[in-house]
Amino acid sequence: MESQILNIRGMTCAACAQRIEKTVRKLSGISQANVNLASEKLFVEYDSSALELSAIKAAVSKIGYEVVEKSENANVTIPIGGMTCAACAKRIEKVVGKLEGVISTSVNFATEKATVTYDPQKVRMSAIRAAIEKAGYKALEVNKADAADEDRVRKQREIKTLWTKFIVSAVFSVPLLYVAMAPMIKFVTLPFPAGIAPMEYPLIYALVELLLVVPVIGVGYKFYTIGFKALFQRSPNMDSLIAIGTTAAVLYSIYNTFQIAEGHFMAVDSLYFESAGVIITLILLGKSLEAVSKGRTSEAIKKLMGLAPKTAIILEDGVEKEIPIDEVEIGDMILVKPGEKIPVDGTVLGGHTAIDESMLTGESMPVDKKEGDQVYAASLNTTGTIQFRAEKIGSDTALAQIIKLVEDAQGSKAPIAQMADIVSGYFVPVVCVIALLSGIAWYIGTAGDLKFALTIFISVLVIACPCALGLATPTAIMVGTGKGAENGILIKGGEALETAHKINTIVFDKTGTITEGKPTVTDVLAIEGVSKDLLLQLTASAEKGSEHPLGQAIVHGAEDAGLTLFATEHFESLTGRGIEAKINGEDILAGNRKLMTERSISLTGMEEASDQLAGEGKTPMYVAINGKLAGIVAVADVVKESSRAAIERLHKMGIEVAMITGDNKRTAEAIAKQVGIDRVLSEVLPQDKSDEVRKLQAEGRKVAMVGDGINDAPALAQADIGIAIGSGTDVAMESADIVLMRSDLMDVPTAINLSKQTIRNIKQNLFWAFGYNVIGIPIAAGLLHLLFNGPLLNPIFAAAAMSLSSVSVLTNALRLKRFKPTTGTR
Amino acid sequence: MNKNGKLIAAVAAAAVLVVAIIAAVVQTAGGNLDVVGKQSITSFETILNTIPDNVKEDEINGGWSLNAPDGSVSFIWAKDYSQSPLHDVMLELDAAPFVSAGLDTDKLPDNYAAYDGMLMVGTKLGTEKTVNEGEATPLAAYEQIVNKxxxxxxxxxDMDHYGVKLGDDNMFEWAKNMETNTVKNQNQDKDIVFALNPEPLIAAGVDPEKVEGWVYAPVSVMEGAKTLEVYKFLKPFNLK
Known part of the structure; x- marks a missing residue:
């Protein structure tokens, strides 16, 4: 299966999104197709052996939407120095054009700039610059603004176009409204040109209105082209509603203009040109505000995208050379000075510094980095100069992975959106039917008052707002996931976001989650005849091959004590129990009580000491030499500073907290007591962790599992929500629904809080979107007038209400930007 | 065709459509955008032809008069504005009902004239000499008002009436179409109406409730497209 994100243009409402999803899902080989109306993106998962991407694009284009292609080629504008005449420009064009991979070159002598389109796979920008320099000219530094993000520029252009359309529309609509309304205002006599007075010159008055509405219809032509096209294809959208409503108003008004021309002057009272004009203007205003607000919902991801520096300094034969970030290759030696950003991911080879990784993890304290440490693209080098080897570039960097993860999440749908999706699918046709039936009913009910019936018909069409329904969920998810990313909380999708707010039980892995995961040796107890140093030396030598944190702690303990480790002849890890090794011909067994019992090794004399150590929260490890107990090496892990506060916070949120560990019961309980855990699941083998989660789920609980290791992956996958924490492994992060970039447990309540607030926001949006339509449509249909002789809704007010409903949904979603992380240790 | 070409073609097509609509409208209106003015002439002619005996030349005032069926009031319009002695459009009415109701004619404003038991109220339209292309007729004199x-x-x-404004909110109105002279589906059946602004008369001592032969009532009048309720002295007549 392959997945792709396609940028779609031309969608105006939830009905459009529905239509695209429906069309694409019909293609054979598609397993998933989700459209995010807010970000205007189509997420497809498909079988590339059965279906080509071009077929998906063709299907979308066929139903009238545009798939915006991302150019594979790069475009750069290079300022050129040293040109003296037009011939110089020609020469540069020639030399650059000759390079393999250059698609086009255009040199403007007047602006002294060369615009080059090239295939970055075939030619590097440095080669283009070199060619220019070789020809005798100076290739100056590329203006970074020239390489502006395509998508951002497109969105800005779209917003600008919408505003321009709105302004043009308003320039004609305001006088149109004045001409239509000024003579009718009862209590004030507004200045009015006598030559177009409706009672004296009704035909001129009507023609002036017609001439004023034409430019408005002109700038709003897309409502008609898209709306009628969709209508004829039997899948009407919001544009169809606007197109039908305003066309009815204009045609009726033209008919009445002819009536006036024939001498039926009363028809001057039945002109609706101003309704059509003002409706279009207000919808354009709403669309403009919507475009601005929509842009703000994806600010977080744009911020992430803008974090990476544009250039890097590489060391070539000891010489510093600044190159564009795209040209950095794996293995390049990169130099980063204080105050500069790390350009790609890699390992420090020289120097010492502190790096601010807050933009990736949310952690405000800079992290010390020395030789061997990992550095990540976009983090900020604060104090020292370092050299590091580039290991991950382009889309493989942590930053790129985070961006992809957030983008994917923002494109996913929450189950709560299903209802809105179903309603959106039927919404517009149903509204058309309601409008038509209301119009006919009132026409009959008023004994043929066409003017009244038309007012109702237009109002119903114009007030109905499928946009608000379509925007309610994706906008909140976009802001919510974006806000999470800003705080180092990566939520992988709408479903995770929704499920997280229902969590009532959280299971924490102990080592590396509640504790630092860096245990140290605290006690060495040897039986008579065995020296403590020898016991530690043998145990550490045996553990040398182990990757388990406890084993590593013993190795470090021996090294710190200045003991030399023996060579290991044989090593075997016994999952969940310990290790077995052969050293200097002696069989060494190190592990828990279960292992010793299995091997029938008597623990007499050491059990009491072991219990006591466990009661102190330490992990006692029995060591046997040649089948006889030799002593205990105890290891303890430090509880993280934030653990207690985070668990307290979760309790306040009404969530039960459990801890799962392979440690013995006493040790586990001691740790649990320290941090306030409600339920302890001890002596659980790694492969049994997911069973423990399943058991909790069987009790009817919604369970979140928080862990950091490979052995947590099955439990993370089994849980309703898997939360991978901090410097977790790739496997854990892959299995998790939520990834916490830091090791701070306070991010767990923050993530759940964010989920709760986002879901509340979605519910508010849906309530407003549904409520607005449920209340608005009957009022527009004249229900209040029918029941209580109440007011009728003027189509102009209906249009204003419709525009504001989308904007209000977006504004509410943007309130999530004010979300503050749960405070604890920070 | 490229995008710009399509846009230009669409704009051109839209412009042609708008021009065609406007041309059709103008053609329907008989080539004259002033449909009210033009059709009021036909309508006024119908009134004149309905009561030909009540339409006379008024030599004293230099114009034509249309007398009410009861003879108590006339609408007078000038033939030649350079010759008309007092007003170019006016009402001439019997002063007796108003005098009986307390009118002190000395207190009337300048647009009123009182002599010989009659009141005249109206306005000048101009002072230019009228040159008739054809025969001087009552209708030609009315057409002159419309044209100039x-x-x-x-x-x-609201009434589906045409009217001549006589200044100071005094009016002479007639039904646009006597056959369909209805408003809001109710037969109104008032083919001509003489209307006086009561305020100057009340200021000159008239007790409106005591004026006989005139109806003192609120009526809806148009100010621009606004409908306002004001009191008037009315003398409506059905000519059919």
């Missing part, structure tokens, strides 16, 4: 002083002609939508 169009702002004095109006259409009263």
């Amino acid at each position: 002083h169009r702002s004095f002609i109006n259409y009263h939508m």
